[in-house]
Amino acid sequence: MAGVQVLLGLLCLSSAQAGKLLVVPMDGSHWIGMKPVVQELGKRGHQVVVVIPEVSMTLGSSEHTTTITYPVPYTEEEMYESFKAGMAKIISQNIVTELDKLQNFILLLDIVGEVSVRNCESLLFNKTLMQKLKDWDFDAVLTDPFDPTGAIIAEHFSIPSIFMQVNLACGVDFPATQCPSPASYVPQRYTFYTDQMSLWQRTVNLMRTFLQPMACRHLYTQADEIASRFLRRETSMVEIMSHAALWLMRFDFVFEFPRAVMPNMVMIGGISAAKPKALPTRETSMVEIMSHAALWLMRFDFALEFPRAVMPNMVMIGGISAAKPKALPTDLEEFVNGSGEHGFIVFTLGSMVSELPEVKAKEFFDAFRQIPQRVLWRYTGVVPKDAPKNVKLMKWLPQNDLLAHPKAKAFITHGGTHGLYEGICNGVPMVMIPLFGDQGDNVQRMVARGVAETLNIYDITSEKLLVALRKVIHDKSYKEKMMKLSAIHRDRPIEPLDLAVFWTEFVMRHKGADHLRPAAHDLNWVQYHSLDVIGFLLLILVTVMFVTFKSCMFCFRRCLRKSQKKKNE
């Protein structure tokens, strides 16, 4: 493991260096990853303006920033209703065959497409607000390409855009960056394949690759129409996105399968699990560890503190506001410590899903009744009367802090990227129950690395859950492999949050990142695949063959004529 975890100490800027950044975030869990970056940028002295809809699930004001809201033509109830309807559709599907996957994929595209344009028109055609944003004269736009609004605004104002990538339904980040993705070892999203595919899987994958442009067209049908109408020219989201200066990829190869990346992609996977210091070895005391610390990473910022002398082994890293595990509240601490040597299990299905159909929930309660571990479950659904004592139900739970606890034995999760990196970071094996979106693929990656078991929500039973839980808790290999992944993931020269902040500032300072833009963007499909070149070579070959053939025929005929003449003579 990294002995010395060294960090960037980001410092405050003078007013001359401070820039103006427009942020157009996406609702839901996406905001969790973007918020620390936005706050850090504001803290560093930039003028950060976050534009959000009046009605949303998780969006709201953040520290050190200016938040502007705009009206939308729906109520909070309507929003939640439509969300619940979409979730219900997805959870009720049983995905077994390739055709199921394809149907599920198209359903997802439809649902995502609808959500993504929900606010787009409301903001773009709000003339007063748009004029206000224009007057601000921003240096760059930081946005989530899941919601096309930010990208369209950047295009309209002609300012550089930075996209914080979340696994987009049609995988638009790869065509939009011209990143080569050989179908032979790069699985398309929502195929749930690994990087080792059989001939049949590679066939499906290749066909999915060919279908990708169609999937993007399908996903962005409405967005393409709005963008064309607003920008007053025929355009598409794929084209607009291809102008992005930079992509902040929520990607770490400890988890993603190795593949080619483009120079304007910055890997910031694990940003929400980012921790400023190496984790203590699990079974030790803090006092002992502190007594032989080589280095003190001080969460200290002289923007707040009065300047004073410090010792050489103190490294200033104040401003790393991203989730660092905090001590648990007393009642939780008591509950998890009461689990003794058996430890406890953390169970959440993400920020969006806190209920389950009663019959499904029963399977979980039945399974938990049969294990010695205690369980912390984020659950707000119907509770049976005979709910077991070892289960604590909560409306919300401090996921990262719990996973960082030495007694955490397993993590039951839907496989969202935030929880996933928190699990990796803290080295906790998982039982994964993917629900929708990129979760199926995320789960595949963890299972392929031997650190998780997966279950299907459609046909889950208490027996299956018990088998999976016992496996990840008692089979040492899960924990060992997870600790190795954790060590690799945490061993990095610079924290993902700092990297995201640095590169966002870079784009603001240099008004884009043109030097990272590959020439591939200027080629058409035929040129990119060298088909014109191959045609040209074939033409030469055919010409040469034709000329040779004709010459031979000519000589042959002459010889024939001569010999016939001779005969005749």
Added chain:
Amino acid sequence: MAGVQVLLGLLCLSSAQAGKLLVVPMDGSHWIGMKPVVQELGKRGHQVVVVIPEVSMTLGSSEHTTTITYPVPYTEEEMYESFKAGMAKIISQNIVTELDKLQNFILLLDIVGEVSVRNCESLLFNKTLMQKLKDWDFDAVLTDPFDPTGAIIAEHFSIPSIFMQVNLACGVDFPATQCPSPASYVPQRYTFYTDQMSLWQRTVNLMRTFLQPMACRHLYTQADEIASRFLRRETSMVEIMSHAALWLMRFDFVFEFPRAVMPNMVMIGGISAAKPKALPTRETSMVEIMSHAALWLMRFDFALEFPRAVMPNMVMIGGISAAKPKALPTDLEEFVNGSGEHGFIVFTLGSMVSELPEVKAKEFFDAFRQIPQRVLWRYTGVVPKDAPKNVKLMKWLPQNDLLAHPKAKAFITHGGTHGLYEGICNGVPMVMIPLFGDQGDNVQRMVARGVAETLNIYDITSEKLLVALRKVIHDKSYKEKMMKLSAIHRDRPIEPLDLAVFWTEFVMRHKGADHLRPAAHDLNWVQYHSLDVIGFLLLILVTVMFVTFKSCMFCFRRCLRKSQKKKNE
């Protein structure tokens, strides 16, 4: 420009964290890039063993390391003679047509191939030394793939290898890492193309891409044979190199054309020009600058210094030993200051070439006589009696320090990567005279960015030189574009030296970097390009067509027969 240039403060390791690293470097200018990394690793407490031949041009002992030499079957004189003969062959070529380029490329492959195996056998079959190295039980091998010895040793000992890439003659770094390189916008090395190619250029480039495996076989003919003999199995250098854990790429996209890269490539371009602080604005005084410094980057290391308190705006970056511009010696300072407002020109053709044929040298002297700038020229050849007064000839000159001087107006260079990054870093426009190897391509990249003019050594005249020099000095666009490149290049979250050190340690700590290895390595050519899949799809198509056709024919015949029967009746 980067307001706050923040750096990694690398600290010394405890003995438990220290590892053992074997270094097998390459002679010549290659060692310049590797030496600071090796010294920094030694300084950080690792046991670093550098194995070098008894006879070499630039190799020698380095600080904080153990150096071991081995005997080789040639003398210093023989080595220099063969080097000079190769250089003479290359300089005497006039490269105009594509065929010239191809011939020059093959000549280069021959010369490089010979140099690269010069020491290979001497070390590999030195049983005593090899046993000694084996007993050391190294954690990793850091080597320059230009010399195949290190790679073969890593393979033999089964320890992870780290390759410090230098533009290899056959471009082996891309096939060996399975990095996709579409011929449509990624120019092959030694084509001297940019990323914007005409149909004809793309045709040549595609054919070069197809020829690449052959070029590598040609280059490594001897090395392949030695490796197969030594490892006692049929193998090739391309295969051995494909096992590398990590490639430290001397690559910066400020200079290279944007293209896909693989996750196990770490960009460390500019390592020799690395500077720990932002350059002062050119026309100011040091005292004034210091008076309002926001931050002091202290070249200070508590490995040497006694621990003491420091102030909050002091950042410890001791151990950044790479070229930081030093004050010039008094005589040089006087000479360059005497140039007045016209400034001076730095002229070197690299560490290997300090002489020129008399007739060529005359052209340079004639040109320099006609300009108001002073010239500093690394030249040890014949000096004409009427050598102009504004030219100072030197055996060696402090290139980086001179380029960092505010009066430096232009840099005449052969286009080697070290000088090139020093020029970019200090923002000095260039007149480039490529001699051999990657220099032709390097020059193309600078010319394409509008920061340099290029001349051909074969037909250089004083007039051409004058035109080029006046252009880069008086046309403001060269300087402006160069300053922009410089700002982008120096604006990075972590210094290349620190990055190189971090990743080398990473491989030592985790015994490789398996999680960065793409699955493409396990596929054959047919699978990688999905040709088996396409064949499979075609087979299905043909079968369907065949069955359809047969069915139709069958129906058709039946109908026909029926109607005929009817007719007959």
